[in-house]
Amino acid sequence: MKQKKVISDAVIERLPLYYRDLLLLQDAGIDIISSEKLGERLGITPEQIRKDLTCFGAFGKKGVGYYVGELCQQIVEIIGLQQHWKVGIAGIGHLGWALANYKTFGRLGFRTTGLFDVDHRIIGQNVGGVIVTPISEMDKVIRKEGIQIGIITTPASVAQQVADQMVNAGIKGILSFAPLRLNVPDHIFVFREDLSIGLSRISYYLTNKPEEQ
Amino acid sequence: MKQKKVISDAVIERLPLYYRDLLLLQDAGIDIISSEKLGERLGITPEQIRKDLTCFGAFGKKGVGYYVGELCQQIVEIIGLQQHWKVGIAGIGHLGWALANYKTFGRLGFRTTGLFDVDHRIIGQNVGGVIVTPISEMDKVIRKEGIQIGIITTPASVAQQVADQMVNAGIKGILSFAPLRLNVPDHIFVFREDLSIGLSRISYYLTNKPEEQ
Numbered sequence: 001m002k003q004k005k006v007i008s009d010a011v012i013e014r015l016p017l018y019y020r021d022l023l024l025l026q027d028a029g030i031d032i033i034s035s036e037k038l039g040e041r042l043g044i045t046p047e048q049i050r051k052d053l054t055c056f057g058a059f060g061k062k063g064v065g066y067y068v069g070e071l072c073q074q075i076v077e078i079i080g081l082q083q084h085w086k087v088g089i090a091g092i093g094h095l096g097w098a099l100a101n102y103k104t105f106g107r108l109g110f111r112t113t114g115l116f117d118v119d120h121r122i123i124g125q126n127v128g129g130v131i132v133t134p135i136s137e138m139d140k141v142i143r144k145e146g147i148q149i150g151i152i153t154t155p156a157s158v159a160q161q162v163a164d165q166m167v168n169a170g171i172k173g174i175l176s177f178a179p180l181r182l183n184v185p186d187h188i189f190v191f192r193e194d195l196s197i198g199l200s201r202i203s204y205y206l207t208n209k210p211e212e213q
Numbered sequence: 214m215k216q217k218k219v220i221s222d223a224v225i226e227r228l229p230l231y232y233r234d235l236l237l238l239q240d241a242g243i244d245i246i247s248s249e250k251l252g253e254r255l256g257i258t259p260e261q262i263r264k265d266l267t268c269f270g271a272f273g274k275k276g277v278g279y280y281v282g283e284l285c286q287q288i289v290e291i292i293g294l295q296q297h298w299k300v301g302i303a304g305i306g307h308l309g310w311a312l313a314n315y316k317t318f319g320r321l322g323f324r325t326t327g328l329f330d331v332d333h334r335i336i337g338q339n340v341g342g343v344i345v346t347p348i349s350e351m352d353k354v355i356r357k358e359g360i361q362i363g364i365i366t367t368p369a370s371v372a373q374q375v376a377d378q379m380v381n382a383g384i385k386g387i388l389s390f391a392p393l394r395l396n397v398p399d400h401i402f403v404f405r406e407d408l409s410i411g412l413s414r415i416s417y418y419l420t421n422k423p424e425e426q
Contacts, residue, residue, distance in 0.1 A: 009414070016413040020392045024369070043394030043405075079413050080420025087412070098311035104392075104409050110416075149415055156237070173415035179233045179317075181256030189418040191411040192256075196317050198404040199300070200229040200292050201222070202362055202386035203323075205402040207293025 007078070011052050016108065017042060018049075019075045023107060025068050034065035081109040088114030088147040088171070090162045091154030092122050092132050095177060095195075099151060100128040113145045114138070135162070142169035152176040163190075220291070224265050229321065230255060231262075232288045236320060238281050247278035294322040301327030301360040301384070303375045304367030305335050305345050308390060308408075312364060313341040326358045327351070348375070355382035365389040376403075 021041055025033055035046035035053075042049075053060070053071070060066045076082050087110050089096050099105070100115055115127055116135040125132050133141055141147070150166040152159050152174060159178035166174060173189040176182055182190050234254055238246055248259035248266075255262075266273070266284070273279045289295050300323050302309050312318070313328055328340055329348040338345050346354055354360070363379040365372050365387060372391035379387060386402040389395055395403050 007417075012414055012417050013410050015417075016409045017392060017407060020409070041393060078417070080416040081413075083416065083420065085412075085416055085419075094311035094314040098307035099408070101307040102408060105412060108409055108413065110412050148419065149412065151412075172419050175411040175415060179230060180254060187422075189415055189422070191414050193408070193411045194230060195312070195315060195406070196229045196233070196321055197226050198388040198406045199298075199318060199323050199362065199364075200294075200321065201225055201404050202388060202402055203293040203296065203298055204220075204225050204228075204291070206298075206361065206386050207296065209400075209402075 007055050011055055012079070014044065014048075014052055015075050015079055017044075018052075019072060019079070019081075019108070020104065022068050022072045022075070026072060031068055032061075032065040033068055035060070038066070076109070084109050084111060085149050086110075086114075086145055086147045087112045087149045087151060088116065088138070088142055088145070088166070089151040089153060090116045090135060090138065090166070091152060092117040092119075092125075092127060093153060096151070096153035097127055099153065100130065110149070114141045114147050116141070135165075138162075138165055139169040142166065142171060147171065149173045149175065152178055152182075154178065156180050220268050224268055225292070227257065227261075227265055228288050228292055230257075231265075232285060232292070232294075232321070233317065235281050235285045235288070239285060244281055245274075245278040246281055248273070251279070289322070297322050297324060298362050299323075299327075299358055299360045300325045300362045300364060301329065301351070301355055301358070301379070302364040302366060303329045303348060303351065303379070304365060305330040305332075305338075305340060306366060309364070309366035310340055312366065313343065323362070327354045327360050329354070348378075351375075351378055352382040355379065355384060360384065362386045362388065365391055365395075367391065369393050 035049040039046040039049050089100055089112060092115050100112055112130055115130045115132040116138045117123055117132050118135050123132050123134050150171040152162055154162050156178045159176060159180060160182055163174055163182045163184055167184055167188055176190060176192050184190055248262040252259040252262050302313055302325060305328050313325055325343055328343045328345040329351045330336055330345050331348050336345050336347050363384040365375055367375050369391045372393060373395055376387055376395045376397055380397055380401055389403055389405050397403055
């Protein structure tokens, strides 16, 4: 029976990190790993790992560790990666281009099947195996391919318009790199990514940390 | 006198968001904005904005709003953006390329002055105005340019080695896109970015949300 326990956002954000490392372990032929070892690899305390993983049931063998394959499978099911989500990216500038070629998305089960832009120099190009189509045809491609998730890497000035177009075509979730709020119906899930946060955090830290000698 | 109050990570992460929107307002010639308007633009409640901004002193005029220019200047000083940090990027694949061309970094005051790779097809290319140099010369460039912040967009397998090289050359903070923990001395601040978190969050939400009709 499917478990419907609510899991905190912080745990959900750590699951892909666990999952990616478990895949690396699997590739290396490692079957069992302790929370200590996993913690060392990831920079997370073993206590936190055990707490996170018991959130959705116990998979470990006491004194031995977690079965890597089994844990992978469980995380896939919890995150919902077995769905093999189809993804469309609007705005194939540098960032869109990088995301279209980002291998980790594929490893996690996300398949990019639509790329959209307005620039005639980019339309028609093959980017990571997908041909860029005009954004005016985005509705058609989303419906035809059954794309469920949209990524917005357009300039902020057109992001809302692109989001509207995505929602109208049947997109259910949006990952947006635009620095502004998108107005979407309640049932659409928007996750906003901001690449400038990391550098700003570092700047804050370097500016405010106690001076060493 | 400089205020040394500790500000929570959550506030620090919202500050660049405020700042980027305030710059857009400034460009549009808007001098004053209320917390309600700012909240509407950003998808943050006005209460949260007022709370965040009083963390480091009151800039608003009651019943009128915040002075855009003044608030910008204050945020710059709190985050430490007036330092004009110099940034080096190691790993000029698709993501490194995108970051080297990411205009927001420049707008926030981060100047990319070093790009490093091992691939001879990439070395020597001009990417966003900077020539890519061999990673074997990274130490020399970091010292010569006085680069303080390193961005790691290399494959995970070499990320630790690159981090060591950066730290030895005098880097103080690292933004890492590698999915593994980096071992660095205590005084080095590492911020780990993971582009797969957003899609995983969306997948989780779409998998677990209550079904609508």
